[in-house]
Amino acid sequence: MPEQTCSAAVLTNYQEPLELREFPVPDKIGAEEALVRVQMAGICGTDVHLWLGQLPIPLPVILGHETVGYIERLGPDLKKDWRGKPLTVGDRITWASSITCGECYYCRLKRQPTRCLYRKAYGISYCADEAPHLRGGYAQYILLRKGSAIFRLPDELLTEAVVGGGCALITAIHGLERAPVQFGDTVLIQGTGPVGLAALALARHSGAEKIIAIGAPDHRLQLAREFGADGVISIEHTLGPGERRRQVLDLTGGYGADLVVECVGYPSAVPEGLELCRDGGTYLVLGQYADAGDVAMNPHTITRKQLNVVGSWAFEPRHVHQALIFLNNTHWKELFAREVSHRFSLQQASEALETVRQHRSAKAVIVP
Amino acid sequence: MPEQTCSAAVLTNYQEPLELREFPVPDKIGAEEALVRVQMAGICGTDVHLWLGQLPIPLPVILGHETVGYIERLGPDLKKDWRGKPLTVGDRITWASSITCGECYYCRLKRQPTRCLYRKAYGISYCADEAPHLRGGYAQYILLRKGSAIFRLPDELLTEAVVGGGCALITAIHGLERAPVQFGDTVLIQGTGPVGLAALALARHSGAEKIIAIGAPDHRLQLAREFGADGVISIEHTLGPGERRRQVLDLTGGYGADLVVECVGYPSAVPEGLELCRDGGTYLVLGQYADAGDVAMNPHTITRKQLNVVGSWAFEPRHVHQALIFLNNTHWKELFAREVSHRFSLQQASEALETVRQHRSAKAVIVP
Amino acid sequence: MPEQTCSAAVLTNYQEPLELREFPVPDKIGAEEALVRVQMAGICGTDVHLWLGQLPIPLPVILGHETVGYIERLGPDLKKDWRGKPLTVGDRITWASSITCGECYYCRLKRQPTRCLYRKAYGISYCADEAPHLRGGYAQYILLRKGSAIFRLPDELLTEAVVGGGCALITAIHGLERAPVQFGDTVLIQGTGPVGLAALALARHSGAEKIIAIGAPDHRLQLAREFGADGVISIEHTLGPGERRRQVLDLTGGYGADLVVECVGYPSAVPEGLELCRDGGTYLVLGQYADAGDVAMNPHTITRKQLNVVGSWAFEPRHVHQALIFLNNTHWKELFAREVSHRFSLQQASEALETVRQHRSAKAVIVP
């Protein structure tokens, strides 16, 4: 009997179209592995960075780290999901994109598992040339390793909501755990991409008094309003940091925001954002995932304004749990599901990346 | 009867010698004021910045914001010091260098009194041309305003220890309150000037497991060892940030320090220091008091390393109290008193500033 | 010209009807004082404790510490409210019920102003026999001392919302500042009186995932649902702590709540509530304002369950500010205004207290 195969969209050369390749679908899987038929894979902004070669990865790679699928085969020892719920073939699931070693200096001594020295992420860290190949979401099938944090999805939670929230929502949950909204806070969100909208939703949900979003283009500012922004400032319709600063000061009694959340990714957003915090406020650097080089900054600002500047990297499985709990809420579930604006086939994966690169979509997904 | 006068060293033009001027000694003082005969005034690194014109102040100014003196006259309503201890003429006292309004947005709503919108500091914010003139420590007399946080000094505490600790010690107490040493921490101190040595003493006293100091010149590195550094790295004998980073990684198992305290003041120390923190560690930006302009920094470092970067500005009266409590400790009292290495008369004030500027002293003081 | 007088309801003997007395309305007032014509005074549960003699106060006392009124006369030096807004005769205001000394061990060194050694509260700490007499809200006029934290009310905020929130809302804001709701928390509120409802509103507003309220009678449980409780448990319709505990465990996956807020005031609520926390959870003891004596508790519970048990006493002026900000929100403003269910004249003050004592009202107020 011939071996079954499946398709996957593979990044083989930076900045070139993804290649559609065939890989064997494993017939026999390990004791704690799961073979998953992909239902929907989100296109994350990080995928664009990877595509453009801005983060080092072991090419070729099957991209895709925010995925929902159905269990096709289940290793004999994999009986429960990360929350202890029973798993069976056919269950609709999602999973944490990374696996940590649980044993290194960062996992054990410093309790910083997101900085695990041996962390590997689906859709990013696995070379597609190496068996079992299927380690990314832009594919018909993905094979989950032992140790993956799997979450069975409740029936009432649409796949669109889970992928619409995507890793942006989970990343923002971790970030705001490290720099929490406090009662009565004025919050400023820099950036209206998926991370920015997720941070906005979380700040609104956590009782922020006033939320201002800075971003572009206009269709995303409109989304920001729908997600609960009290005021929006357009990057396109302001002349520069000075004008934006004046607008923010006008909206904050002249002081700046209590909490500023950077969800932009361009280095220049950081010096701009530090000036948008009130003295003694908090600046969360949440969007600088790619190494885009240096920017001129004045460290005197941090001392004089007595700031707390907080970095946050990726997330842990418990943040996926929190995201699913948050999405239980009818209001947010619908907003995130509606964020899915563009659907592509596996063959159109490059087009999907290009759409995201040009900020044309709210959220683009691949339906293999 | 002729009016009594006294001498003060006045900064009249940036980068020029201080001028010795005569001012009237007030005969009658306000209900909650105190006239103080200066016993000793410390030369702070900030005084050098002021002298060089790196911070805007209302010239002419009598410098001096870390001072000990004797009460000469006491306003009728000033009966107790900040801690509630009775005050009488002849008492030896020190005082918090700043007065805050207690009513503004930062004082009231945000509890950030060091960022008070109307804060004024002795030796910095008062124009010597305006009566009552005597608002700085480089003088025979200083007149303390209503609302000054005065501390009567215990007999067993040498003036040299109080001025030796100076505002550096109090500033470091506030900084380490905002970024506390945690049990078992490896602490790296950037800078071996007065703030660096004070931070070192506090880290040692608070149970840091290992302390490394980076600084220069050699006589200050020797002091750092006396203050408890387990290892020192010389700026003068290393080739640059790369070599220093390798040495720090060697001393920290390859990870960097849990807590890095910047006590340098040059902007370039900040990007260097961020790289000396372990992932998930804390970076305290304590030394950037003067606005020395921009430096190239990579904000990706903050996100990727998941850092906490903390600024801290000046101090509150309760930190002066804590400093005096800390100096009660025989061990530290003696080390700080011994730090006073150079004594100058009022006439030699410019020479004193020059000595500090060239890092020739451990601690220089004026004895008027 | 005859001196003007006004009426006030005075507590002269514990557990006896309040007495209506006439007091002179001061014609001339101090430089930073304000004479206020009372518009509405809330009846707080603490007033019932005071009436019953469960807290020591200097009888006779004009009760009333949650009050809104109009400025009738303004001392010449009182130009701005606590937030810096200009004050003029005719302004509608409220004020923090207490004044602290700002100078004692707790105010200065330990930053615990609610534990100020010299704190005095309107409606509680002032003997009505001593001039100027008018220091409580159950009166036609009240004279505010120098140092009162006055808040001019925005026009769009109904007096009913401010008094409906009352000191319960402000107390709950302070309590939840000390024991904050964290993202995704299950919160249990013990008690559905004004403090319980306020804590419930704040937990809902702060993003609690699930909220359960335990209380009685049924009309208050209905209110709890309107304030956002996901589930309610009746004290009247359950057989005791054991049955309530089973119900709470059923609603929390068998673990108990992340945060339990005690808003009951009976000592027996505390040992019951400790058992309703999950291990590692937080228990906020917010309702034990009167000293109602001992209760049998097992301290092993605190060690074994690794709990955080947090007390919170009264509030600071900044919490009044936060309450007013919170009440800006249309949804909460209307709910708290609707809580005002019973209105009484000054003559009916004793009847008002009796109504509150019997839990017959949602919120009772005096309209002098």
Add this chain to the structure above:
Amino acid sequence: MPEQTCSAAVLTNYQEPLELREFPVPDKIGAEEALVRVQMAGICGTDVHLWLGQLPIPLPVILGHETVGYIERLGPDLKKDWRGKPLTVGDRITWASSITCGECYYCRLKRQPTRCLYRKAYGISYCADEAPHLRGGYAQYILLRKGSAIFRLPDELLTEAVVGGGCALITAIHGLERAPVQFGDTVLIQGTGPVGLAALALARHSGAEKIIAIGAPDHRLQLAREFGADGVISIEHTLGPGERRRQVLDLTGGYGADLVVECVGYPSAVPEGLELCRDGGTYLVLGQYADAGDVAMNPHTITRKQLNVVGSWAFEPRHVHQALIFLNNTHWKELFAREVSHRFSLQQASEALETVRQHRSAKAVIVP
């Protein structure tokens, strides 16, 4: 060849002498197991509770949960200790007494591994009738399970120091992580047993300004002074809580201590201790390991004094690491090693327990 056997002291009936039994020494061990020849086993106060039947355990049990030994056989897959250091036969090691599941609600979602639902402790949770029997320290050999957190001991660290610190030191490290000493704190330690002395050492090391210890008998108060107490109060030489409270207030300016650490274990210590905290202070309930029943407490104290009451249960492997780091310090290493005052053979295990029960020893150990 006959099977090798070894001796162990087994608790078979509460309050009766331990029984010396022979058990087979396993010849072949599992892939990640370690067979350890016991060098020294500490007698913990909890062992006395277990012996007296105050905590439910599955009799018969080989007691002993603070142990040092030499690796005799090593499973083929066990190559490194918990800190990543290579392990070989002959290495001297200690280990965390508990193993957690890493998967339950408390391990995963709430990050409270000490409250793991499936936690098992050597010397406590394993029935000696079940193979492989050797799961406690009062024995010639102990077999460590897969998943044990093993620590290879540095040569310069005496076994006496490790066992002298014992689980008391590690428990105190966890407790003071949850309720940290802050700069300038006055700390009161209730209890001068091993946990009290360890808490005292840690408070001293962490920069406490003043430390007072309450305890008995006199030889332990003398030890408390050697461990750094500034003042001691004898339970035996004071008339009761009232007199002790007066002494504590005298030593703390009339306010009470900033941090009170309960290391007693009797319920009555808790209401006494709450009254020894200053308002707004912290009370760490560290000693209530056995369920010794209820005590009368007044919860009004917690609200009125605005306290933080913190429970802490057991410890995690990282606290063992921190204890070993702390013991690196020459000063503390020697003090803890000197605490070992009584040595017993396996045959004398009951006598050892009796010695500890009567507080006759500083630290008693078994040398099998």
